[in-house]
Amino acid sequence: MQKNGTLDQYIKKGQYYVPWAKALTATYNSLGETKILKLISEFIQGFDKNYKNNLILMTFSDTDKKYKQSLIDAAQKRKKTYVFDQVTNTYEIDQYHFSTDWHPNQKGHQKIAEDVFEYLTKNKTIPCN
Numbered sequence: 001m002q003k004n005g006t007l008d009q010y011i012k013k014g015q016y017y018v019p020w021a022k023a024l025t026a027t028y029n030s031l032g033e034t035k036i037l038k039l040i041s042e043f044i045q046g047f048d049k050n051y052k053n054n055l056i057l058m059t060f061s062d063t064d065k066k067y068k069q070s071l072i073d074a075a076q077k078r079k080k081t082y083v084f085d086q087v088t089n090t091y092e093i094d095q096y097h098f099s100t101d102w103h104p105n106q107k108g109h110q111k112i113a114e115d116v117f118e119y120l121t122k123n124k125t126i127p128c129n
Helices: 005-013 017-031 033-049 065-077 106-123
Strands: 055-060 081-087
Touching: 017 033, 033 055, 033 065, 055 065, 065 081, 081 106
Parallel strands: 055 081
Antiparallel strands: none
């Protein structure tokens, strides 16, 4: 499989974020925010076809209010669905992500796991011993 020339240049430099940002912008420009928020809701409702147990929707603590509200609205439409919106944003803390592509590193994944574990044990949404 041959890579796109521009993408290949970014990969050689270890810069993966730029093409992702371009793709995200193109998607928003093509679909529009209203359509994207509607699709998110439809995807969450679609879980019922294959999964009817507890579902926890998680997002960063500093996620924009309209996106958090979209998750809350979708959760209210589906039984046994909860929103945990206090995951530490690993993108915002240098020690928690790789500098080349912003994905969580080992410390970042550990922090996310701690946040989720604390939520699970505190709320007993899913039994966790």
